[in-house]
Amino acid sequence: xxxxxxxxxxxxxxxxxxxxxxxxxxxxxxxxxxxxxxxxxxxxxxxxxxxxxxxxxxxxxxxxxxxxxxxxxxxxxxxxxxxxxxxxxxxxxxxxxxxxxxxxxxxxxxxxxxxxxxxxxxxxxxxxxxxxxxxxxxxxxxxxxxxxxxxxxxxxxxxxxxxxxxxxxxxxxxxxxxxxxxxxxxxxxxxxxxxxxxxxxxxxxxxxxxxxxxxxxxxxxxxxxxxxxxxxxxxxxxxxxxxxxxxxxxxxxxxxxxxxxxxxxxxxxxxxxxxxxxxxxxxxxxxxxxxxxxxxxxxxxxxxxxxxxxxxxxxxxxxxxxxxxxxxxxxxxxxxxxxxxxxxxxxxxxxxxxxxxxxxxxxxxxxxxxxxxxxxxxxxxxxxxxxxxxxxxxxxxxxxxxxxxxxxxxxxxxxxxxxxxxxxxxxx
Numbered sequence: 001x002x003x004x005x006x007x008x009x010x011x012x013x014x015x016x017x018x019x020x021x022x023x024x025x026x027x028x029x030x031x032x033x034x035x036x037x038x039x040x041x042x043x044x045x046x047x048x049x050x051x052x053x054x055x056x057x058x059x060x061x062x063x064x065x066x067x068x069x070x071x072x073x074x075x076x077x078x079x080x081x082x083x084x085x086x087x088x089x090x091x092x093x094x095x096x097x098x099x100x101x102x103x104x105x106x107x108x109x110x111x112x113x114x115x116x117x118x119x120x121x122x123x124x125x126x127x128x129x130x131x132x133x134x135x136x137x138x139x140x141x142x143x144x145x146x147x148x149x150x151x152x153x154x155x156x157x158x159x160x161x162x163x164x165x166x167x168x169x170x171x172x173x174x175x176x177x178x179x180x181x182x183x184x185x186x187x188x189x190x191x192x193x194x195x196x197x198x199x200x201x202x203x204x205x206x207x208x209x210x211x212x213x214x215x216x217x218x219x220x221x222x223x224x225x226x227x228x229x230x231x232x233x234x235x236x237x238x239x240x241x242x243x244x245x246x247x248x249x250x251x252x253x254x255x256x257x258x259x260x261x262x263x264x265x266x267x268x269x270x271x272x273x274x275x276x277x278x279x280x281x282x283x284x285x286x287x288x289x290x291x292x293x294x295x296x297x298x299x300x301x302x303x304x305x306x307x308x309x310x311x312x313x314x315x316x317x318x319x320x321x322x323x324x325x326x327x328x329x330x331x332x333x334x335x336x337x338x339x340x341x342x343x344x345x346x347x348x349x350x351x352x353x354x355x356x357x358x359x360x361x362x363x364x365x366x367x368x369x370x371x372x373x374x375x376x377x378x379x380x381x382x383x384x385x386x387x388x389x390x391x392x393x394x395x396x397x398x399x400x401x402x403x404x405x406x407x408x409x410x411x412x413x414x415x416x417x418x419x420x421x422x423x424x425x426x427x428x
Contacts, residue, residue: 010065011080018309034320069095105132118327129315137307151290162282224340260341
């Protein structure tokens with residue numbers, strides 16, 4: 001029998017406690033599946049006295065995660081602290097310098113420093129694994145690095161933030177506005193310490209940047225992700241999109257073209273008959289498209305103790321079995337610099353405009369669209385309100401440049417009130 005695999009776990013929040021619980025409760029199962037014992041030797045967190053619902057007395061305690069990372073009785077350093085800088089980064093760097101393999105759930109750190117950390121790990125013949133960093137319990141990283149390794153990936157898309165999906169689906173179900181449901185998420189503990197990481201699309205953008213690197217063999221480029229959150233989505237958008245047969249999702253889309261790497265995390269409309277539209281609450285879905293396999297759809301819990309801890313354990317189990325994979329699916333030294341590019345792909349768009357209630361207003365709208373090569377597929381006008389009239393338009397396929405030019409032209413007209421809303425319709 002092989003020697004036990006000894007773990008040092010930094011961070012004893014929801015996920016860290018979940019990892020401890022699984023290792024304690026399923027020790028025999030883990031040993032049977034790996035051929036060796038998996039044991040925790042030491043842990044680290046800010047407060048030792050806090051009741052976390054699991055017995056931590058058998059393990060050595062370190063207040064400083066860097067000290068934990070350097071311990072001689074730790075083979076694998078498990079980082080569950082979070083944050084792109086500070087203790088998490090310092091501790092992972094210390095672990096790699098001390099010759100430890102690393103498992104992390106830290107998407108922000110990987111999105112900002114993944115290339116450097118991967119090069120450091122691989123130069124020392126160490127592994128840096130992060131299944132739990134993207135989409136919780138969904139094994140999307142393993143799907144790309146292992147199951148679909150024989151494919152050229154053509155597109156990655158998905159709903160990757162459960163908080164945003166919860167707010168959007170609850171807006172539709174309850175008729176409550178964004179602000180009310182944002183406050184509800186705060187009470188339920190669904191929001192990050194900085195809520196804009198969730199509702200601003202940043203958290204999901206980190207995940208998309210990581211998946212893009214694996215899918216397309218490029219260096220992680222979070223700065224190249226086009227980001228737009230859900231803060232400006234109104235109940236009117238939710239209801240009127242439904243009238244037209246669509247639902248609104250915060251959707252990540254990535255593909256590589258001759259222009260460069262296109263990455264966007266923005267609100268999109270999807271057909272209400274699509275699997276993506278049926279996604280409720282905090283559930284995530286990632287769609288992978290490969291040249292050999294076609295389309296693969298992965299759906300499951302995107303967060304929570306059990307699902308995320310399960311993903312952490314999957315990486316630990318690989319290390320226990322002796323599986324040694326490069327960080328992003330190929331040597332970090334071979335990852336390409338891909339220029340960031342805004343999508344030039346044609347798509348249909350949903351437009352919401354408020355027209356001044358006067359003769360010729362609608363004609364000016366259609367003229368501005370037509371002047372810029374944007375044709376109308378469907379249009380719906382709602383009851384007049386206080387001298388203005390809401391109008392919804394679904395365009396035929398066009399480019400974002402053409403659409404933006406038309407909207408810019410309308411800004412200088414006297415027939416619209418407020419800012420038009422334009423949302424891409426994504427075919428899933």
